Amino acid sequence: MIPSADLVARIRSASGDTQEGLARRLAVSYPTINAWERGRSEPTARHRATLEALAAELGIVHEFAVMVIDDDPVTAELVEAAAAEFDGAVTVHSALNGWEGLVTCGAVRPGLLFLDIMMPGIDGLEVARRLPTIPGLDDMRVVFVTASQSPEILSRAAALGNAVLGKPVDLDDLARVIRDTMDESSRR
Missing domain, CATH: 3.40.50.2300 (Response regulator)
Structure with missing residues (x-):
């Protein structure tokens, strides 16, 4: 499983989203995305599942x-x-x-x-x-x-x-x- 910080960064890179854009897409705050990407906090199970689904849509390979x-x-x-x-x-x-x-x-x-x-x-x-x-x-x-x-x-x-x-x-x-x-x- 890709660590959450790496997953968020890869999704943003593949989608072209800013942290704010990804936050809107996931219906969370900008500081939440920032904290996930910097490894300061982890997404809930529901948000992790949403990130995984988005990664699959974008063709992000799970290393x-x-x-x-x-x-x-x-x-x-x-x-x-x-x-x-x-x-x-x-x-x-x-x-x-x-x-x-x-x-x-x-x-x-x-x-x-x-x-x-x-x-x-x-x-x-x-x-x-x-x-x-x-x-x-x-x-x-x-x-x-x-x-x-x-x-x-x-x-x-x-x-x-x-x-x-x-x-x-x-x-x-x-x-x-x-x-x-x-x-x-x-x-x-």
Whole structure:
């Protein structure tokens, strides 16, 4: 789901409306639109539904956010290549370490996380243990990506995540995971 501030900005851009014009269209005050667009407040469920309907009329694609936390930038490049199949409906964010990844996950609230296990500093298993403390990530799917063959590590990863992919990762497997997660997310 596109955050409300981004959704309002995209609707205004696609429709050519000013904040005042969009306010009239939605029968709300100008300060309300301003607050939504600046992220200072959120629309009610009824207004959000109206914004969603307007976005659909304007052909605004709902982006699906994917996060990659891996100290090897090649993994993020592969995920970006797999995401290209979805014609701009998928945005990929990446972090090169666990700490940066946790912060970015909290800010982006992705629907899918590809998480490396073996990283310097805080490893992927520790990142996965800390994720539940971040609000808004309850529905995020965690897929570990690892070169490890250790049964103990793979078992711990399976207990903390939704799936484990071996490195080197296959582009088709990444695209399949993204597609399946998007489909599952749209059914919720």
